Amino acid sequence: MARYLIEWTIDYEGDGGPEEAARWAWEVMHRPHSIANCFTIIDEQGEQTKIDLQEIDETAACAGQ
Numbered sequence: 001m002a003r004y005l006i007e008w009t010i011d012y013e014g015d016g017g018p019e020e021a022a023r024w025a026w027e028v029m030h031r032p033h034s035i036a037n038c039f040t041i042i043d044e045q046g047e048q049t050k051i052d053l054q055e056i057d058e059t060a061a062c063a064g065q
Helices: 018-029 053-063
Strands: 004-007 038-043 048-052
Touching: 038 053, 048 053
Parallel strands: none
Antiparallel strands: 004 038, 038 048
16 A cells, blocks of 8 residues: 655735735635645655646646547
8 A cells, every 4th residue: 555745835924924824725725716736746766746636637638538
């Protein structure tokens, strides 16, 4: 079974501390039509892969037409 570390990164600049920043990021991720779709996937050997799910989905949708 494969194991991966999955990272999503966003910059936060605002009032409050770490919890407020985390809550803001959580809210951004769950907005309708959110663009929180780019991830860095790190495998057990430390190899990193950038994945843009919106790009993948749009390419698949175009191919199906």
